[in-house]
Amino acid sequence: MSNLLLLTLLATVLSQSVRGDHHHHGEAVDPIQQNLLNQVIQINGNASGQENHPTPVPAHTDEDEERLVIDMFKDYNRLIRPAKNANSSAVVVEFGLSLILLINVDEKNQIMQSSVWLTLKWNDCQFDWDPADFGGIESMRVPEDRVWVPDIVLFNNADGNYEVSYHSNVVVDYQGKFFKDV
Incomplete structure (x- = not known):
């Protein structure tokens, strides 16, 4: 209104x-x-002020999402790299890095302390579905420990800590495209 x-x-x-x-x-x-x-x-409708109501998009139910999760993970093994076949070349991973905050620069010791946002994108052919079969669900969030995730780390980390400090869910769409922000 x-x-x-x-x-x-x-x-x-x-x-x-x-x-x-x-x-x-x-x-x-x-x-x-x-x-x-x-x-x-x-x-706004027309000159007489009548409202123009858009066609409602059917919402998916919890049952649709549960069926999708069960179906996707039924035969899924996160230890198998997401390649179309065993003879395939390497998995292509898009990598993006955004500088969020420059915390400190130590010129003498050549150390820069910063906060960055890492974005990874890749395809997993084991994950694809028809949204029409699952109430129109086109994407879902899954815990990263349930799916294959590229093991990309910062090699030249000054403090020697290579662990990611923030673990987020991974977004996967119905075409098997994965998106992970760290």
Whole structure:
């Protein structure tokens, strides 16, 4: 309802502007404002103020999610690397690193202390499903200790601690694409 109120208010302000309430006589109507007004009226339903309700998306149930988890992990072995066959080449892992915070720079000892956000993406052909079979579920979060995860570590860590300090769930979509943020 608040979106309808906001759109109605915006339409009122724009319609005053387009009608010329705030323009001097002889000044052309701004085509951008006219286009925006037309879009607002279209989103808002129509000029008479009738609401336009979107088609509801069916929500999945807990049973759908439970069936999906059972089905995906039924024959899954996280110790097997996610390759299409045993003769496949290496698993391709996309790697992203974002600097979050530069904590300290020790130029003399050449040590930089920072906080970073690591993003990993890979495909696992053992994980794919048809969303229509599971109530429209297109992705799910799973604990990282239940799936194969690439063993990428910071090699030149100054304090010698190579453990990840934060373990998050891994997101997998229905095409077998995995996303992990650390």
